[in-house]
Amino acid sequence: ETTVTIGGASLGFTAVPKSLADVVAVPAGYNVTVLYRLGDPIASGVSAYANNGTDTNFARRAGDHHDGMSYFGLSAAGAPDANGNTRGLLVLNHENITQAYLHPNGPTTVAGVRPEAEALKEMECHGVSVVEVNRATDWSYAPTSSFNRRITPLTPMSFSGPVRGADTLKTRYSTDGTAGRGTINNCANGTMPWNTYLTNEENWVGYFRREVGDAARRAATGAVGVKANTSLTRYGKPESNTGGNYGWATVTPADTTSTLYARWNITAQAGAPADGTGDFRNEIFQYGWVVEIDPFDPASTPRKRTALGRMNHEGCQIGRTIAGVKPAFYMGDDAQNEYIYKFVSNAAWSAADATNANRLAMGDKYLDAGTLYVAKFNADGSGQWLPLVYNTGVLTSANATYAFSSQADVLTNVRLAADVLGATKMDRPEWTAVNPATGEMYCTLTNNASRTAAGVDASNPRAYTDPKTDGRAAGTGNVNGHVIRLRESGDSSEATTFAWDIYAFGAGSDLDAANINLSGLDATNDFSSPDGMWFGLPSNASGLITPVLWLQTDDGAYTDVTNCMMLAAIPGTVNDGATRSVTNTLGGATSTVTTRIGKAPGASLRRFLVGPKECEITGIHSTPDGRSLFLNIQHPGENATNPNAPTSNWPANQSVAAAGQRPRSATVVITKADGGVVGL
Ligand code: FEO
Ligand code: CA
Ligand code: CA
Ligand code: CA
Numbered sequence: 001e002t003t004v005t006i007g008g009a010s011l012g013f014t015a016v017p018k019s020l021a022d023v024v025a026v027p028a029g030y031n032v033t034v035l036y037r038l039g040d041p042i043a044s045g046v047s048a049y050a051n052n053g054t055d056t057n058f059a060r061r062a063g064d065h066h067d068g069m070s071y072f073g074l075s076a077a078g079a080p081d082a083n084g085n086t087r088g089l090l091v092l093n094h095e096n097i098t099q100a101y102l103h104p105n106g107p108t109t110v111a112g113v114r115p116e117a118e119a120l121k122e123m124e125c126h127g128v129s130v131v132e133v134n135r136a137t138d139w140s141y142a143p144t145s146s147f148n149r150r151i152t153p154l155t156p157m158s159f160s161g162p163v164r165g166a167d168t169l170k171t172r173y174s175t176d177g178t179a180g181r182g183t184i185n186n187c188a189n190g191t192m193p194w195n196t197y198l199t200n201e202e203n204w205v206g207y208f209r210r211e212v213g214d215a216a217r218r219a220a221t222g223a224v225g226v227k228a229n230t231s232l233t234r235y236g237k238p239e240s241n242t243g244g245n246y247g248w249a250t251v252t253p254a255d256t257t258s259t260l261y262a263r264w265n266i267t268a269q270a271g272a273p274a275d276g277t278g279d280f281r282n283e284i285f286q287y288g289w290v291v292e293i294d295p296f297d298p299a300s301t302p303r304k305r306t307a308l309g310r311m312n313h314e315g316c317q318i319g320r321t322i323a324g325v326k327p328a329f330y331m332g333d334d335a336q337n338e339y340i341y342k343f344v345s346n347a348a349w350s351a352a353d354a355t356n357a358n359r360l361a362m363g364d365k366y367l368d369a370g371t372l373y374v375a376k377f378n379a380d381g382s383g384q385w386l387p388l389v390y391n392t393g394v395l396t397s398a399n400a401t402y403a404f405s406s407q408a409d410v411l412t413n414v415r416l417a418a419d420v421l422g423a424t425k426m427d428r429p430e431w432t433a434v435n436p437a438t439g440e441m442y443c444t445l446t447n448n449a450s451r452t453a454a455g456v457d458a459s460n461p462r463a464y465t466d467p468k469t470d471g472r473a474a475g476t477g478n479v480n481g482h483v484i485r486l487r488e489s490g491d492s493s494e495a496t497t498f499a500w501d502i503y504a505f506g507a508g509s510d511l512d513a514a515n516i517n518l519s520g521l522d523a524t525n526d527f528s529s530p531d532g533m534w535f536g537l538p539s540n541a542s543g544l545i546t547p548v549l550w551l552q553t554d555d556g557a558y559t560d561v562t563n564c565m566m567l568a569a570i571p572g573t574v575n576d577g578a579t580r581s582v583t584n585t586l587g588g589a590t591s592t593v594t595t596r597i598g599k600a601p602g603a604s605l606r607r608f609l610v611g612p613k614e615c616e617i618t619g620i621h622s623t624p625d626g627r628s629l630f631l632n633i634q635h636p637g638e639n640a641t642n643p644n645a646p647t648s649n650w651p652a653n654q655s656v657a658a659a660g661q662r663p664r665s666a667t668v669v670i671t672k673a674d675g676g677v678v679g680l
Contacts, residue, residue: 009546011568011606012680015524018562019610022648024633024668026609030678031671034651035133035630036090036141038064038664042131042148051662053104053643056117058124059150062131063094064102066632066665068189068315068532069619070197072295074132074147080195080296080355085623086135089147090630091197091295092619092667093186097125098635099246100643101662107246114247116254119261122246126184127152128199130295139628139669149298151199153182154260156301157291161368163306166408167224167275168285172259175277180286180304181263188315188431188532190290190329191621193354194362197293198305200313202334204287205236209244211267218281221274223405228281230402231413236335237266237284285412290316290331292363303360305367308343309388309414319434319441319493321349327366328493330441332429336450338415339423340432340443340484342385344494345370372411373496374423375486377459381575381596383486383498386421394420427451427460427478430554431533437547439493440574442485442503444530447557449477453589456582459484459500461595463584464516466508470560476586479557480506480516480528485598487574501574501596504605506530508558515583520600525607527551527567528558532618536626536679546570548679550608552631554616564617566609566631568679572599608679609670612636612650612663619667622678629670629678637663 013027024032039049043060055061069092073084081087100106102121107114132145142148157180159169169177183199184207190198210232218225232238244250244264251261263280272278288310294300308316311333319328329343346369353362373385389395390407395417397403402416410417427448434441451463466479483503488495507517509526521527532552537545549569577598584591611617611633619632637648643662651666652658670678 009570009680011570011604013606013608015606016608016610018523018565018607020563020613022612022650023654024609024611024650026670029673031673032654033138033669033671034654035139035667035669036062036129036131037651037666038062040141041143042129042150044144051664053102056121058121059152059154061150062129063127063150063152064097064125064665065095065634066667067093067095067187067618067634068199069093069621069630069632069667070189070191071621071623071630072195073624078147078296079357083624085625085627088133088623089130089295090133090141090667091128091130091189091293092632093189093199094125094127094129095185095187095202095634097122098638100640101646103643106641106643109247113250113252116251116261119246119248119251123153123248124150126186127155127182128186128293130293130298135628147295147298151183151293151302153184155182157182158301158303159306160303160364161306163408163411166412168228168282168408168412170276171263171280171282171286172278173263181260183291183302184287187313187334190316190318192292192318192363193321194356194359195296195354196359196363197295198316199291199293200315201287201289201291202312202314205284206243207245207248207264208237208284209249209265209267210237210239211265212239212241214239214267214281217268217270225274227405227409227413231416232284234413234415235288285310288313292360292367294359296359300360303363305363306408306411307368307370307372309341309372309411311341311414312338314429315431317432317434320436320439322493323351324348325492326370326494329367330432330434330443332432332443333415334428334430334446336428336448337425338429339418340375340426340429342373342375343370344373372414374418374421376422377424377457377500379458379594381499381501383500385496385498386423388414388417388421424457424459427481430531433533433535433549435535435547435549435571436537437545438487438573439491440485440487442483442533442549444533444551445478445482445484446529446531446554447478447481449475451477453584453586453591456584456591456593458593458595459502461582461593462505462516463586465586466511466557468560472560475557480508481530482506483530483533483551485574499574501577501598503571503598504601505597508561518580518582518597520602524603525567525601525605527553527565527607529553529555531616532620534620536622536629546680550620552617552620554618562610563613564611564615565607566617566620567605568608569601569605571601571604574598613648614638615648615650626677627671627675630667631670632665632667634665636665
């Protein structure tokens with residue numbers, strides 16, 4: 001139960017200027033500590049990271065591309081500690097890899113085949129880390145803690161919820177469709193009040209290879225195969241004799257019985273059983289889920305929570321928990337013109353569950369049964385949550401566009417179900433965050449290159465041209481993104497209607513104030529492509545509480561001017577602004593649309609941090625007291641083609657010159673020199 005009094009504090013730092021420097025820059029009075037870097041050992045006997053491409057054993061080292069992250073306080077007895085400000089478990093995603101830096105001279109391929117050792121290393125650099133961190137004078141991680149764990153694309157997983165055991169989950173590895181191996185492209189996170197971590201499978205489609213001939217073989221198996229073909233097309237996996245990220249499917253393993261690599265090729269094999277139990281045609285349906293991890297039990301098996309649907313899951317944040325009310329979980333499907341979702345549990349919240357030691361059983365209670373909804377945003381500022389329930393409304397076997405056969409079918413192919421319900425196609429939904437003071441839900445819509453002047457709507461109202469100063473072609477569409485927010489009717493997580501407006505539109509401060517820079521951003525707070533986002537709950541000096549919105553960017557559009565950044569905000573509420581007419585001119589077409597915009601943020605939105613070269617800023621959480629803020633620097637120097645000529649030397653250069661050093665994704669912790677709450 002969260003009862004919060006807004007403290008009325010204001011941001012207490014001077015904005016950091018935009019920058020192209022190869023360093024993490026923070027306001028005066030703040031310290032940056034590099035805490036946990038790509039390759040750092042997390043078990044005894046693992047060598048220090050050489051960082052020259054020769055390192056191995058990434059199942060016992062930090063992975064690459066640090067992303068979503070949660071901090072859980074840890075007591076002396078090794079249990080969750082809601083007041084644990086100096087000892088905790090940091091749990092973070094390793095979304096992807098910068099492949100070149102993982103090998104001495106970049107990746108190799110011999111006669112079309114990837115070497116097994118290289119592919120294994122690349123796989124193990126994906127997944128999740130659980131790592132113990134401690135604060136003495138400063139923060140450090142504990143390299144040999146018994147809590148340390150790597151979860152990788154090889155880690156056994158179990159399926160739970162309505163899709164467990166469905167035909168579409170049956171593979172040669174799991175002939176009953178209840179188990180799988182690993183998780184991949186884990187983007188944002190969710191922090192559950194019962195002390196578990198949600199990791200979300202985002203761009204999994206690209207890792208799979210689907211060869212020409214697959215569609216015909218599936219179609220020949222009947223209705224299930226035909227539906228699979230429809231789904232593969234809708235989720236972006238056409239037939240091709242190329243593809244499959246990093247060529248993992250090409251590996252010929254030394255252990256000829258191993259299917260660790262073959263499973264990345266989903267082509268239906270000639271003569272294999274139609275039910276998929278003899279090959280890996282269904283492996284792709286084992287991905288695209290929200291996965292729950294108990295960080296306090298290193299032996300536990302993560303559970304894929306199928307009730308939350310299958311999509312390019314960005315993140316999954318729980319709304320306010322109120323005793324006796326069913327909690328809501330907010331999610332974005334990050335691809336152009338996809339949707340925002342909400343899952344409402346069947347179980348009403350019980351505060352005692354927050355300290356239940358059987359944490360994954362709490363996940364079973366709240367995440368396996370409930371109603372999944374998709375959002376429809378109306379032009380008048382209202383909206384509906386449309387239920388994705390089999391045999392409700394048009395989601396039946398008789399549907400003329402897509403016939404549905406079961407709730408498992410609806411959840412596995414939730415994009416198809418959302419299409420036929422007429423949900424609103426958004427400008428790439430990334431992170432969700434909930435204001436603990438108001439319960440309002442925010443979602444970053446990072447950008448959308450395919451938004452056209454004719455295709456705008458009230459909730460995705462911009463399509464324009466944004467010129468570049470570095471020789472690149474101008475960006476087009478919704479180049480800079482926006483942050484939408486909604487207030488549930490009756491402020492209830494169970495509501496099926498809501499009111500919405502747009503908190504802030506991303507834009508360079510030099511862009512047209514009438515139609516593009518609609519939020520009036522200036523040099524202290526202009527940004528592009530909002531992505532990571534989280535509400536912290538720090539107390540101010542008088543003990544009152546002021547929720548601070550942390551907003552992070554992942555931007556290709558503004559990197560001619562500045563590296564990616566993090567801003568802090570003390571936002572208002574839905575409908576504190578007005579309607580606004582926007583005229584769009586793009587590609588010879590012009591349109592005018594009326595949107596709903598929050599109050600201009602002004603000094604309540606301020607740039608707090610700028611990262612090093614070619615990075616994304618992502619992952620954000622703090623200690624309960626708000627005095628240590630953890631965030632991730634993802635893929636610094638990612639554009640290098642020659643790993644021995646790196647385009648960033650961060651983090652080795654954060655405090656001393658380090659020319660030539662390969663860059664490493666890393667977690668940093670920000671503290672205030674005077675020991676105060678970060679941001680206020
Ligand atoms: Fe992994 Fe949509 O960011
Ligand atoms: Ca993201
Ligand atoms: Ca992004
Ligand atoms: Ca990235």
